[in-house]
Amino acid sequence: MTGCQVTGSPHDAALSFVAWSRIFSPLASTEWRDEAWQRLELPGNWADSESAFWSAFQLGFPAPDVTLLLHAALGREGGTVREDWMRVIAHLGLSWGDRSLPPDHLGVACEVLACAIVQEEPVLIRELCKRYLEPWCQAATARLGGRSDGLDRIPVRFAADLRALGSAHS
Numbered sequence: 001m002t003g004c005q006v007t008g009s010p011h012d013a014a015l016s017f018v019a020w021s022r023i024f025s026p027l028a029s030t031e032w033r034d035e036a037w038q039r040l041e042l043p044g045n046w047a048d049s050e051s052a053f054w055s056a057f058q059l060g061f062p063a064p065d066v067t068l069l070l071h072a073a074l075g076r077e078g079g080t081v082r083e084d085w086m087r088v089i090a091h092l093g094l095s096w097g098d099r100s101l102p103p104d105h106l107g108v109a110c111e112v113l114a115c116a117i118v119q120e121e122p123v124l125i126r127e128l129c130k131r132y133l134e135p136w137c138q139a140a141t142a143r144l145g146g147r148s149d150g151l152d153r154i155p156v157r158f159a160a161d162l163r164a165l166g167s168a169h170s
Contacts (some may be wrong), residue, residue, distance in 0.1 A: 012016070016040070016161050017114040023154075024068055025107030026058060027099050042157065043150035052149045053115060064157070066140040070132050073139050078104070081132075088112055088128065103114040109133065129162050137162065 019036035028036070030046070037046040046053075049064040056065045067073045071081035085103035092115050101108050109132060116124045140155035 001123060011118050013165055014114040014117040016062055017110045017117065019109050020158060020161070021110035021114065023107075024057070024110060025101065025105070026054075027101065029109070040157065040161075043153055049149070049151065052151055053154075056147075057142065057150050068141045070104040070109060070136055074135050084131075085109065085112065088116075092116060092121070098134065104106075104132075106136065113165075124152060125165065129166060134159065139141070139158070 014040075019039045020062055022032045022036035023040065023042070030050075032047040032163065037049075044124065056067065057068050058064050060135035069078075070076075070085075071078040074081075080102045082102060083103060085108070089112060094115060109128070113125065114131070123143070137155045141152070141159070144155065145154040146152065
């Protein structure tokens with residue numbers, strides 16, 4: 001995604017969601033993901049959690065515990081959800097890079113949210129959180145509950161950042 005620059009202290013909240021984007025995106029480098037893991041103070045470290053993380057969120061058999069595709073995780077029609085995100089992306093003036101994920105992938109959603117923060121779009125931020133991101137956290141928390149590897153804390157931590165963002169933009 002291109003078209004959004006995050007710099008300076010007024011955009012510290014946006015930096016958290018850039019970090020979340022790196023955690024959830026399979027396109028992020030291992031170095032970026034490890035840096036984001038530490039910044040977000042997630043349990044343990046990326047190297048020790050990598051296999052379990054990808055199994056839980058992307059590659060699990062027969063399916064991951066929690067998919068990172070918002071429409072599938074929330075049981076909604078994919079075309080409609082992707083169209084919603086494409087409208088948001090167009091509204092923010094963003095464009096796709098050389099490699100891309102589906103517009104309703106959680107990694108993309110976090111990056112789009114960071115750009116909405118930078119562009120000071122409080123209504124858009126509130127609606128994206130309410131319609132898609134908070135429900136994903138609820139579904140993920142329910143599906144990952146009771147894991148011994150600590151991955152069940154990821155959606156809880158993500159939800160806390162969403163709540164903090166909501167408080168800052170109410």
